[in-house]
Amino acid sequence: MELKPEQLAARVEDGPLKPAYLIAGAETLRVLEAADAVRTAARAQGIGEREVFEIEGKQSDADWDALEASFAAPGLFASRRLLEVRLPSGKPIKSGSELLQRFCGQPPPDVVLLVTCNEWSKRHAGKWSEAIARVGEVAVAWPIKPHELSEWVERRLRKHRLVADRDAVQLLVDRVEGNLLAAAQEIEKLALLAGDGAPPLDAARMETLVADAARFDVFRLTDAALNGEPAQVSRMLAGLRAEGNAVPALMGMLVMELQRAAALARVQGRGGNLGAEFKAQRIWDAKQSVYRRALQRHPPARWEAFIGVAGRVDRMVKGREAGDPWLGLERLLLAIADPKAVRLLATAAT
Incomplete structure (x- = not known):
């Protein structure tokens, strides 16, 4: 089952990590935060060793050979390892796809695999992503639609223990113009300015606290x-x-x-x-x-x-x-x- 990045982040907090995760999509902030949740859970579960493989541009078999060697090698300092594959294009070459399928067919007990992609669509999915879904989790950060942004902002505010009425939320939505990173930054600022456990924010209070993220700069x-x-x-x-x-x-x-x-x-x-x-x-x-x-x-x-x-x-x-x-x-x-x-x-x- 395909998850939202926020759903995946919540799941990894509640139980042992699965052998593999795929987090993909053009909403960079959501991808980064879901991947951070996996890393945090890995540390909490005693996974102290982490390797990162950047596979981008014109891929070669050598790029994937290095990952395959790491799959087979024992960990240096820890019994379990987190191996990250950053695949911006979302399209592994044939040897890469086959390697990921082999890994998922018989996952090494000491490895958790995390694959992140910047580009994603239905055309990107294939046997390799289906293999990850069978043994692990797949989360896709599809672009947030305009009518969904208010709900996203409200959840983000609650995460920072802030409450805002509908007009205040809409004011913030209008200011950030669909830019999730700008929204996240403004909410972090609000948390500092309003203070923990602040009374509900109305539009007037929001106006005084939030910098105009939609300004022409x-x-x-x-x-x-x-x-x-x-x-x-x-x-x-x-x-x-x-x-x-x-x-x-x-x-x-x-x-x-x-x-x-x-x-x-x-x-x-x-x-x-x-x-x-x-x-x-x-x-x-x-x-x-x-x-x-x-x-x-x-x-x-x-x-x-x-x-x-x-x-x-x-x-x-x-x-x-x-x-x-x-x-x-x-x-x-x-x-x-x-x-x-x-x-x-x-x-x-x-």
């Missing part, structure tokens, strides 16, 4: 572009301009994000270890899925071209090149968000 602007949300880009950019922001104030963060994306694209283009590059760039797990989606939309050469276009916008600001910097910036961001908009950039790679 440059961080959310660049995230919208990388996430492929052109309509959101145009709306945010108009808001920033109306608030009196200047183009130079926006360019530093954008150029940094473009340089990161270009570096990641180069590594991915040559079949390198994208996980290692994420660590080198100090990109948090919660942000990695944003970059992965962006890298799927554009080839490596185009990210280099985007950096060049950002340079042209900077020269427009300084009067060294003709053109409207706001228009140039908007076209660049729209091109990042939607490959169809690349034609707006005269010198962008196609």
